[in-house]
Amino acid sequence: MSEVANDRIKSICMLSTHGYFDPVPQLGRTDTGGQVVYVLQLAKALTTHGMKVDIFTRWFDQSKSQIAPVPGCADVRIVRIPAGPWEFIPKEQIYEVLPELARNMIGFIREQDLSYDLYHGHYVDAGIVTLDVAAEFVKPAFFTAHSLGAWKREQMGGDPAAMEKKYNFEHRISEELRIFKAARAQTVTTEVQREKLQELYGFTSDNVAVISPGVDMHSFRPPKAGQEKVKTDLPDRYVFCLSRIDANKGHDLLLQAFDMVRKKMPDIHLVIGGGSPQPQGTELEVRTAMERIIAEKDLSGQVHIVGYVPDELIVSHYQQEELFALPSLFEPFGMTALEAMACGRPVVASKFGGIRNVITSGENGLLVDPQNAEEFAGAMIKLLEERDFSDRMAEAGRQTIQEQYSWEAIAQRHIAFYREYMNM
Numbered sequence: 001m002s003e004v005a006n007d008r009i010k011s012i013c014m015l016s017t018h019g020y021f022d023p024v025p026q027l028g029r030t031d032t033g034g035q036v037v038y039v040l041q042l043a044k045a046l047t048t049h050g051m052k053v054d055i056f057t058r059w060f061d062q063s064k065s066q067i068a069p070v071p072g073c074a075d076v077r078i079v080r081i082p083a084g085p086w087e088f089i090p091k092e093q094i095y096e097v098l099p100e101l102a103r104n105m106i107g108f109i110r111e112q113d114l115s116y117d118l119y120h121g122h123y124v125d126a127g128i129v130t131l132d133v134a135a136e137f138v139k140p141a142f143f144t145a146h147s148l149g150a151w152k153r154e155q156m157g158g159d160p161a162a163m164e165k166k167y168n169f170e171h172r173i174s175e176e177l178r179i180f181k182a183a184r185a186q187t188v189t190t191e192v193q194r195e196k197l198q199e200l201y202g203f204t205s206d207n208v209a210v211i212s213p214g215v216d217m218h219s220f221r222p223p224k225a226g227q228e229k230v231k232t233d234l235p236d237r238y239v240f241c242l243s244r245i246d247a248n249k250g251h252d253l254l255l256q257a258f259d260m261v262r263k264k265m266p267d268i269h270l271v272i273g274g275g276s277p278q279p280q281g282t283e284l285e286v287r288t289a290m291e292r293i294i295a296e297k298d299l300s301g302q303v304h305i306v307g308y309v310p311d312e313l314i315v316s317h318y319q320q321e322e323l324f325a326l327p328s329l330f331e332p333f334g335m336t337a338l339e340a341m342a343c344g345r346p347v348v349a350s351k352f353g354g355i356r357n358v359i360t361s362g363e364n365g366l367l368v369d370p371q372n373a374e375e376f377a378g379a380m381i382k383l384l385e386e387r388d389f390s391d392r393m394a395e396a397g398r399q400t401i402q403e404q405y406s407w408e409a410i411a412q413r414h415i416a417f418y419r420e421y422m423n424m
Contacts, residue, residue: 190354222344250327
């Protein structure tokens with residue numbers, strides 16, 4: 001088999017095919033969230049170990065250049081490959097253009113005389129393309145699912161027929177299982193995900209490694225001593241929630257709990273950030289449902305839906321919050337909670353999903369059942385009222401992120417992972 005020695009990994013091809021993948025990501029746009037940050041940051045951290053990384057994605061906007069360098073990191077490039085119509089395709093409907101994407105990517109690699117030591121696909125659609133392209137060049141294919149279709153279906157519930165029509169679960173799950181069996185090795189972001197592989201897919205293997213996402217500790221940090229407070233339009237005291245606006249993010253549960261919080265603490269506000277600059281479809285439906293709850297409970301004076309938060313404001317929004325809330329019913333990991341912890345702020349998070357592998361409740365944050373409004377509200381009130389307890393949670397949380405979840409540490413784990421499975 002034509003492969004490099006374990007200590008000679010020099011060039012890596014990553015694939016993240018859906019969503020809006022840009023060198024400076026437009027977070028909050030449809031299908032454009034934590035996964036984009038993950039792939040970009042991992043790629044950049046790998047280059048600190050002497051590697052070059054190209055990230056391939058689907059090219060659907062002709063105003064974008066085909067090859068785009070990542071600012072401040074000359075060894076990472078975004079490479080866009082055309083497939084299907086020149087228009088955005090949601091990830092649930094992208095499957096039909098993937099064979100063309102694989103063919104065009106193979107052609108591009110040959111035309112440009114490129115050579116990669118390994119291919120690493122992120123999410124099911126990229127995993128499909130990765131298997132085809134890696135096989136063509138007789139190179140190992142690695143995979144990270146990020147989110148598991150069977151687990152998402154289980155958590156979201158709803159009318160089975162309607163959910164299947166909207167999310168295409170059956171096809172996604174069958175493709176995920178095919179990738180699990182065919183990839184050289186794969187990473188999952190949490191131990192919970194590895195358990196779900198066996199529980200929901202009947203898949204067990206010794207080539208599955210748990211490697212969490214990382215945090216950019218250079219950007220996400222507490223304010224320095226004497227640092228001037230960034231001026232924003234936000235209230236003086238607020239609970240902050242930042243995520244895509246989607247049905248599984250639990251915004252309705254947060255609003256129900258916050259209604260209890262504000263009745264006991266009238267000076268506290270709730271700021272909900274995230275979403276596309278031009279919301280469509282599901283995002284509009286979820287936002288309408290949120291606005292309905294706000295109106296019914298007369299929360300308009302204390303709940304602020306601020307939409308997309310520009311990169312230059314995200315850190316200050318974290319630093320100035322009283323606490324961060326992660327209410328998701330389904331959340332493979334919860335990167336925004338880790339970013340808040342890195343900024344030295346306490347976190348209340350849903351006990352469902354991967355964040356429970358980061359937070360030990362009562363030691364470095366609080367875990368709750370977001371469907372239990374009294375429990376959720378009680379946790380927020382405790383952190384808001386008990387300053388010493390809140391400060392202890394915040395400092396312990398920051399230490400956890402610094403020691404275990406910097407991107408530099410995560411890159412080293414990936415290199416060890418690649419080397420272990422390169423020459424199987």
